Amino acid sequence: MRFSPCLLLAGLSTGVHAFYPWELKVETGLLRRFMPWTLLPSTEDDISAKKPLTFDIKKASVRRDTYSIVEANTPTLPNSAPLDQDGMDYSYFAVVQVGSQKEEMWLALDTGSPSSWVFGTSCTDSVCTSHHTWNKSESSSYYSNSSSYSIGYGSGDVKMDLGQDIWSVADMDVTFTFGSAFSVNESFTNYPIDGILGLGRSHADGWTIPSFMDVVASKALLGSNVVGFSLSRAADDPKDGEVNFGTIDTTKFDGNISYTATNQDTWTIPLDDVYVNDQAVNLTGKSATIDTGTTYILIPPADAASLFALIPGSSPSGENYIIPCNSTATLEFEFSGIKYSIQPEDYIGASSTGGCVSTIVGHDSFGNNTWLVGDVFLKNVYTVFDFDNVQVGFGGRLVNSTSVNGTFSSSNTTAAVTEGSTSAATASGSASTTAVATGSASHLSLGVGSSLLMTVLSVLFLRA
Numbered sequence: 001m002r003f004s005p006c007l008l009l010a011g012l013s014t015g016v017h018a019f020y021p022w023e024l025k026v027e028t029g030l031l032r033r034f035m036p037w038t039l040l041p042s043t044e045d046d047i048s049a050k051k052p053l054t055f056d057i058k059k060a061s062v063r064r065d066t067y068s069i070v071e072a073n074t075p076t077l078p079n080s081a082p083l084d085q086d087g088m089d090y091s092y093f094a095v096v097q098v099g100s101q102k103e104e105m106w107l108a109l110d111t112g113s114p115s116s117w118v119f120g121t122s123c124t125d126s127v128c129t130s131h132h133t134w135n136k137s138e139s140s141s142y143y144s145n146s147s148s149y150s151i152g153y154g155s156g157d158v159k160m161d162l163g164q165d166i167w168s169v170a171d172m173d174v175t176f177t178f179g180s181a182f183s184v185n186e187s188f189t190n191y192p193i194d195g196i197l198g199l200g201r202s203h204a205d206g207w208t209i210p211s212f213m214d215v216v217a218s219k220a221l222l223g224s225n226v227v228g229f230s231l232s233r234a235a236d237d238p239k240d241g242e243v244n245f246g247t248i249d250t251t252k253f254d255g256n257i258s259y260t261a262t263n264q265d266t267w268t269i270p271l272d273d274v275y276v277n278d279q280a281v282n283l284t285g286k287s288a289t290i291d292t293g294t295t296y297i298l299i300p301p302a303d304a305a306s307l308f309a310l311i312p313g314s315s316p317s318g319e320n321y322i323i324p325c326n327s328t329a330t331l332e333f334e335f336s337g338i339k340y341s342i343q344p345e346d347y348i349g350a351s352s353t354g355g356c357v358s359t360i361v362g363h364d365s366f367g368n369n370t371w372l373v374g375d376v377f378l379k380n381v382y383t384v385f386d387f388d389n390v391q392v393g394f395g396g397r398l399v400n401s402t403s404v405n406g407t408f409s410s411s412n413t414t415a416a417v418t419e420g421s422t423s424a425a426t427a428s429g430s431a432s433t434t435a436v437a438t439g440s441a442s443h444l445s446l447g448v449g450s451s452l453l454m455t456v457l458s459v460l461f462l463r464a
């Protein structure tokens, strides 16, 4: 998730579109209002009936909540964790043990932002009690920072107390500062996640305190500060997801990892070009923010028009594009001279009037040169976020040692895996500071927005 100026769908049950404005709190404390996010209605009426119940979905009676998830297989590599999902490729999360009581929380692993938080027990609204909540009073290792933050997500605010405690995940015990939410907008009811573990770059999006990976790096918990993601595709094997810290799972990709240096203080890298059926769209000056916390691919409207013009049978509908439900067009994104294909099943969404809605949306999130590239792409590759060398790497993803057509072709054989770096330096880039004091010194307001929530919500209509 990253800042994303959008309106969101507010309701999920009826399929009726209820929009509400997304407001970005900027440094001055002013509120900015953005253009509405328009999404096409699905012609499939009962969204709840579309869950792929053939999968081994854990109906979590062991939990206090009602969410269904698919638990991934336990990885064999050290410092690795299963990357669970909801069975529909909408959201990906891992179990993190929080505090001295080691409460198990399902946290979205989000490379779009460095901020981390959990639902707190002090929140007694149904949105919180329907999730796992964490009681900071029951943790003997909790240290309150006596300050609070408000994060303005696209689907509403999350207000949290800041404090320091231990999080345990992937064989690491990390003591750092995070939020314990005491007020959460009810729209979070729609997601299984009990909070967010931010894996964005240091200080990006206005989060000025040390992030989880900042602490991992400063304590030198890993040989190299890399995080590798293998996002599962439910249609192939929903239990296949995995996240690796400090290591790269060579069984999850084919060939080499090809790296591209970031060009901003986020996980943003230059996008060479995009190809449809081998024909170049001829993009120039574009960058892609690689965001595990975003479900879709959101691209500037002008680029969307150029791209879909090359997909036979496509037509615009607001910010969306209707494409043939049986499209077989090959779609490839090129980074550092390597082209990575996106399976048609990933870019073809739910059926709608006249075809299917594409999961690639013409929406300007961060200006007209930045693409927000989320899980629709990342299911096709194994992705490495390299904090030491400030670069993002991709390899074609393997499922059961079989190619899932992640890498389509390569015009560049110089790629190589970076391993065993001893540098513990964190990638901080240029820090943006949008945290502003609002009155008292003990209350900070942070203008961080979320496209995670927006895309999870919207995709229910696209893919349901």
Ligand SMILES: *[C@@H]1O[C@H](CO)[C@@H](O)[C@H](O)[C@H]1NC(C)=O
Pocket (backbone or CB within 6 Å): 121, 122, 135, 136, 137, 138
């Ligand atoms: C949190 O823990 C404290 C200390 O054990 C307890 O007094 C309190 O009732 C707990 N709160 C909730 C909501 O369970």
Ligand SMILES: *[C@@H]1O[C@H](CO)[C@@H](O)[C@H](O)[C@H]1NC(C)=O
Pocket (backbone or CB within 6 Å): 143, 144, 145, 162, 163, 164, 177, 209
């Ligand atoms: C919170 O308090 C701890 C313990 O004093 C401190 O190490 C940490 O830097 C504080 N965090 C912030 C954001 O002030």
Ligand SMILES: *[C@@H]1O[C@H](CO)[C@@H](O)[C@H](O)[C@H]1NC(C)=O
Pocket (backbone or CB within 6 Å): 020, 021, 155, 156, 157, 185, 186, 187
């Ligand atoms: C949740 O957020 C929406 C959009 O900002 C807002 O309309 C609604 O009032 C919020 N709900 C609460 C309980 O604050």
Ligand SMILES: *[C@@H]1O[C@H](CO)[C@@H](O)[C@H](O)[C@H]1NC(C)=O
Pocket (backbone or CB within 6 Å): 236, 237, 399, 400, 402
């Ligand atoms: C991968 O293996 C799992 C477990 O053996 C199986 O359920 C799944 O269908 C396989 N997926 C593919 C794409 O071969």
Ligand SMILES: *[C@@H]1O[C@H](CO)[C@@H](O)[C@H](O)[C@H]1NC(C)=O
Pocket (backbone or CB within 6 Å): 254, 255, 256, 413, 414, 415, 416
């Ligand atoms: C991987 O990179 C090495 C050189 O770094 C090269 O020799 C090898 O052919 C590459 N393998 C693939 C599958 O691209």
Ligand SMILES: *[C@@H]1O[C@H](CO)[C@@H](O)[C@H](O)[C@H]1NC(C)=O
Pocket (backbone or CB within 6 Å): 279, 280, 281, 282, 310
């Ligand atoms: C991209 O440029 C190439 C070479 O100039 C040209 O052949 C091709 O038609 C262009 N693609 C589009 C979509 O215009």
Ligand SMILES: *[C@@H]1O[C@H](CO)[C@@H](O)[C@H](O)[C@H]1NC(C)=O
Pocket (backbone or CB within 6 Å): 324, 326, 328
């Ligand atoms: C896709 O479906 C349309 C009818 O809906 C049909 O005319 C066309 O031949 C199909 N294309 C492929 C590639 O199957």
Ligand SMILES: *[C@@H]1O[C@H](CO)[C@@H](O)[C@H](O)[C@H]1NC(C)=O
Pocket (backbone or CB within 6 Å): 258, 259, 260, 336, 337, 338, 411, 412, 413, 414, 415
């Ligand atoms: C190959 O990739 C490297 C970086 O990995 C880049 O510097 C180089 O320009 C690329 N070569 C081509 C032909 O794209």
Ligand SMILES: *[C@@H]1O[C@H](CO)[C@@H](O)[C@H](O)[C@H]1NC(C)=O
Pocket (backbone or CB within 6 Å): 302, 367, 368
């Ligand atoms: C790019 O965006 C800026 C501001 O968002 C706008 O003024 C400009 O017209 C856009 N350029 C194009 C080519 O769309």
Ligand SMILES: *[C@@H]1O[C@H](CO)[C@@H](O)[C@H](O)[C@H]1NC(C)=O
Pocket (backbone or CB within 6 Å): 343, 344, 403, 404, 405
């Ligand atoms: C994926 O690769 C297999 C062979 O490895 C091929 O049969 C299949 O057509 C490819 N699918 C796509 C969508 O490229």
